[in-house]
Amino acid sequence: MSDNSPSPDTSVKAARPMIEAEGLSKFYGPFAAARDVTFSVREGELVAFLGPNGAGKSTTMKMLTGYIAPSEGTARIAGHNMMENRIEGSRHLGYLPENGPLYPEMTPLTMLEFFADARGMSKTLKKDRIEKVVDICDLSSVMYKAISKLSKGFKQRVGMSQALLHEPDVLILDEPTAGLDPNQIRGVRETMRRLSETKTILLSTHILQEVEAMADRVVMINEGRVVYDGDVAKLREIGSGDLDDAFHNLTTS
Incomplete structure (x- = not known):
C-alpha cells in the first residue's frame, strides 16, 4: 500500500509541540503493535487519531502517556520525556483510556x-x-x-x-464516545469544543462525523504505521469527497 500522507498543516508551526511521538515502536516477540510512529500535536490543536481496530492506536497512546515503555523511540509530553521524566510530564497530562x-x-x-x-x-x-x-x-x-x-x-x-x-494543558482521550448513544455523543462533542479552547487534545475515535465536527487535523494509523497526517479537507479528497471512502482507501491493502 502506498503512503498517501500529505504534509502536516503548516499553519500551526509557530506553536510549540505538546505531544510528540518520535519513532515509537512496540514489539511483542515478532509482532509489531506499533512501528516507527512519528507525529506531533502542537499547542492548541485538537487532533483526531484514527485507525481500524488493532491498528495500534491504544498502544501508541499508552506509550505517549508513559503507561507502557516503547521498544524503540521517544514520547514527550510538554517537552518531557515520558520514560525519563514521567512525573513532570504527567503534571501536564490528562489521560482517559478506553473503558x-x-x-x-x-x-x-x-x-x-x-x-x-x-x-x-x-x-x-x-x-x-x-x-x-x-x-x-x-x-x-x-x-x-x-x-x-x-x-x-x-x-x-x-x-x-x-x-x-x-x-492539565494536554489531554489524550482513547475512544471517549465508545458505547454512547447519540445524545451522549453530542454532549461529549460539546465538551470537547469547550476544552479545545484552552487545551491540546489527541482524541481517538471511530466516528468520522465527529472528526469533521471537531478536529483541526487527522493522524491515521494502520497496521502500526502512520498512513496519513493532514487536515480533514485533504483527507476527504483521498476519498473523492467521502471520509468513509478515504478511511477505507488508507486502511486496506
Whole structure:
C-alpha cells in the first residue's frame, strides 16, 4: 500500500509541540503493535487519531502517556520525556483510556476527592477544582450516586472529570464516545469544543462525523504505521469527497 500522507498543516508551526511521538515502536516477540510512529500535536490543536481496530492506536497512546515503555523511540509530553521524566510530564497530562478504570463502589464525589488527595491538593484547591470539573462534565445530578449505578454516558463523564481534575494543558482521550448513544455523543462533542479552547487534545475515535465536527487535523494509523497526517479537507479528497471512502482507501491493502 502506498503512503498517501500529505504534509502536516503548516499553519500551526509557530506553536510549540505538546505531544510528540518520535519513532515509537512496540514489539511483542515478532509482532509489531506499533512501528516507527512519528507525529506531533502542537499547542492548541485538537487532533483526531484514527485507525481500524488493532491498528495500534491504544498502544501508541499508552506509550505517549508513559503507561507502557516503547521498544524503540521517544514520547514527550510538554517537552518531557515520558520514560525519563514521567512525573513532570504527567503534571501536564490528562489521560482517559478506553473503558477507563473507575471505582464502582465510590460516588463521583468521593472518587474525585480521593484523586485530589492523591495529587496533594490543598483543601481549598480541591474544593475549587472539583466544582469546576463537575460543571464542565455536567455531573451535579449524580454526585452522590454509586458509580456502579450510573449509565455508560455518566461513567464516561466521571472518567473525564478525573482526567481534568489537576487542570492539565494536554489531554489524550482513547475512544471517549465508545458505547454512547447519540445524545451522549453530542454532549461529549460539546465538551470537547469547550476544552479545545484552552487545551491540546489527541482524541481517538471511530466516528468520522465527529472528526469533521471537531478536529483541526487527522493522524491515521494502520497496521502500526502512520498512513496519513493532514487536515480533514485533504483527507476527504483521498476519498473523492467521502471520509468513509478515504478511511477505507488508507486502511486496506
